[in-house]
Amino acid sequence: MATRHGYVSEQHTVVTEDGYILTMFRMTKGRNCRRPIKRPPVLLMHGLLMSSDCFMDSGPNAGLAYLISDLCYDLWLPNIRGTYYSRSHIKLNPDVDKDYWDFTNLEFGYYDIPASIDYILRHTKSEKLNYIGFSQGGSTFIIMNSKRPEYMNKTGVAILLEPGSRQTYTRSKLFRLLCETYLLNYPLLMDVGQYEALPLDGVIQKIAAFLCKDTIIANTGCRLALSLIDAPHPGSIETDTVKVLFSHFPAGTSVKNMVWYGQAVNVDTFQNFDYGTIKNLQVYGSVQPPAFNVSSVDVPIVIIHGRNDFLASPADVEWVASKLPNLLEEFYVEEPMWNHFDVTYSRLTSKYILPKISEYLKKYSN
DSSP states (O other): OTGGGTOEEEEEEEEOTTSEEEEEEEEEEOTTOOSOOEEEEEEEEOOTTOOGGGGTTTOTTTOHHHHHHHTTEEEEEOOOTTSTTSOEESSOOTTTOGGGGOOOHHHIIIIIHHHHHHHHHHHHTOSOEEEEEETHHHHHHHHHHHHOGGGGGGEEEEEEESOOSOOTTOOOHHHHHHHHHHHHTHHHHHHTTOOEESOTTSHHHHHHHHHTTSHHHIIIIIHHHHHHHSOOOTTSSOHHHHHHHTTTOSOOEEHHHHHHHHHHTTSSSOBOOOOOHHHHHHHTSSSSOOBOOGGGOOSOEEEEEOTTOSSSOHHHHHHHHHHOTTEEEEEEOSSTTOOSTHHHHOTTHHHHTHHHHHHHHHHTOO
């Protein structure tokens, strides 16, 4: 996709401490970059059930990967374990081994992002990078720094776009239903050997990709599906983007991770996976799963979000913002209809969020 639009890109392989093999892309030169490449490098992390493709689906005039690359940043785009780009392991076979799918947000933050950061810093010989995380990519950044505080010294600034964390006030009824269905059926799914959730080339994704190729269906049924998951924002997402995005979405994760979200919408904090009383005592040494220590994350952080976001509710985003000790700014997008999917798919990203992203990247770059 990058090459087709005149951008220079590379593919890299990252191996985590626990053996997961991840694919990470790098955009080294923007088509519209006319100046030397700035330092430090920038890491752009995708959200739940997405891959790095989400930042390119809306094309070179709107996709954040293109826009940030055009600002002359050395841009890196990792892919979390369990997505179609990172569905490998040095020992485990994801098609047959249950243990491969034994992960949630915790492992993303504890293993995947640190491995990606270390790889980028080694490769570029940089001491720090700047981090941009969307949705789950924001929550996993917080998890990483609360569990592995040594990584706070490796980030200049973190820009969190509609960050996930506590899910208490999530307003998406469809998302709640989906996650709670996984939660309710978790024992049954484990018994029948169903460990992977919503993969690329799964039934749901295949049907969506096939139907949404049609312009009329894309502009009606597929657009409605996005509105049911999130919230409507008329005129924000181009029909051509709707036709493309379902070829990459959903991108897969573990059933256990979906169960974690099912738990999260029913509690009023941001906590580890809940195994139940007995196993919690074995794993954590406490009856309840411990909450992530958000107040220990002392990285300079900027939060950008919208008031019409039904997935990362403003109430939950404001909650996590209030816990962060080094919050530089909590910025509400001025467009009142700005929602969750607008970050990745809107034709209006260059107008509503790129200036704020650019402002803080510039402050923390050479």
